[in-house]
Amino acid sequence: MKTIAESRIILFHKPKGVVVSRRDELGRKTIYDLLPEWVLRDGWVAVGRLDRQTRGLLLLVKDGRLVERLTRPGGFTRTYEVWVRGQVTEKHLAAIREGVPSPVGILRCVEVKILGRVGPKTHLWLILDEGKNRHIRRLFGALRDERYGTALKVMDLKRLAFGPIQLDLPSGRWRFLSQYEQMMLSV
Structure with missing residues (x-):
């Protein structure tokens, strides 16, 4: 091989x-x-x-x-930049790190950080150590904006890195x- x-x-x-x-x-x-x-x-x-x-x-x-x-599984991480419609809070970040139930199983990120906010959108950076189908979109869709009660929605998603390899x-x-x-x- x-x-x-x-x-x-x-x-x-x-x-x-x-x-x-x-x-x-x-x-x-x-x-x-x-x-x-x-x-x-x-x-x-x-x-x-x-x-x-x-x-x-x-x-x-x-x-x-x-x-x-x-x-x-347990191999290389993947790093993403994401824009989400809705206000992502510290409570959301804790849930994302802990794991959020979904139809495809528990979805989580090993690291997640808020980079900033523009109006009703939140800009984040996150790392996954596994990738289920539409993992990030399903993860945020399972969370609710605390102010409006609507599901958070991924507006833009970009993979920045695969393990040590940078885009x-x-x-x-x-x-x-x-x-x-x-x-x-x-x-």
């Missing part, structure tokens, strides 16, 4: 509105429409997923076993990870 350092890894800045799929039955734009043709032809696959409305760092590899190694590209651009970056992902 190849080590991570022997495998090539692509870092892609996925734009909002693009589907992480080889093909979309509804005809929506996929990540493969924005990447060189050889990425699809040669069988590159995404490490995890970002929903259509989420933007940011996405890794792609050719080795399915490498995907498993990079996404296994450093404009939207829609890609590059190969350096040998050093790949060594940082060694498991």
Whole structure:
């Protein structure tokens, strides 16, 4: 089996509105429409997923076993920046760290911090150590704005980092990870 350092890894800045799929039955734009043709032809696959409305760092590899190694529970954290409609309070932050019940199980973040507020929106930074389907959107949707009683809603979500790998590209651009970056992902 190849080590991570022997495998090539692509870092892609996925734009909002693009589907992480080889093909979309509804005809929506996929990540493969924005990447060189050889990425699809040669069988590159995404490490995890970002929903259509989420933007940011996405890794792609050719080795399915490498995907498993990079996404296994207790492995690499993922760092996000999020804008939420509603006033997130210290009480909300405590619940987010402790865990919030949802239809897909308990959802939590290992770290969460308020970066600021603009009118009725809250700007946050958070870290996940696991990623369930629509984890962050479901987590905030399960919480209520204390003033209005409405569900908190994610308005903008961006993945900034996958473990030690930081997003450093404009939207829609890609590059190969350096040998050093790949060594940082060694498991």
